[in-house]
Amino acid sequence: MYTxxxxxxxxxxxxxxxxxxxxxxxxxxxxxxxxTIAKSLEAR
Ligand SMILES: [Zn+2]
Numbered sequence: 001m002y003t004x005x006x007x008x009x010x011x012x013x014x015x016x017x018x019x020x021x022x023x024x025x026x027x028x029x030x031x032x033x034x035x036t037i038a039k040s041l042e043a044r
Contacts, residue, residue, distance in 0.1 A: 005029030 002013045006027030013020070013030065021028050 001033045002030040003033050005031055 001010050003009070004011055004022040004025065004027060006022055006025035006029060009022070009024055010033065011022060011030065019028075022030075
């Protein structure tokens with residue numbers, strides 16, 4: 001999954017269509033969504 005840099009929507013891109021534009025805002029900027037990294041915050 002990728003996040004559109006224009007509208008922030010989550011868009012599913014595959015290797016074959018990485019050159020496409022966002023279907024919502026027509027931008028071609030995407031950020032790869034990273035898996036949630038658990039920060040080591042200790043709540044005491
Ligand atoms: Zn967009």
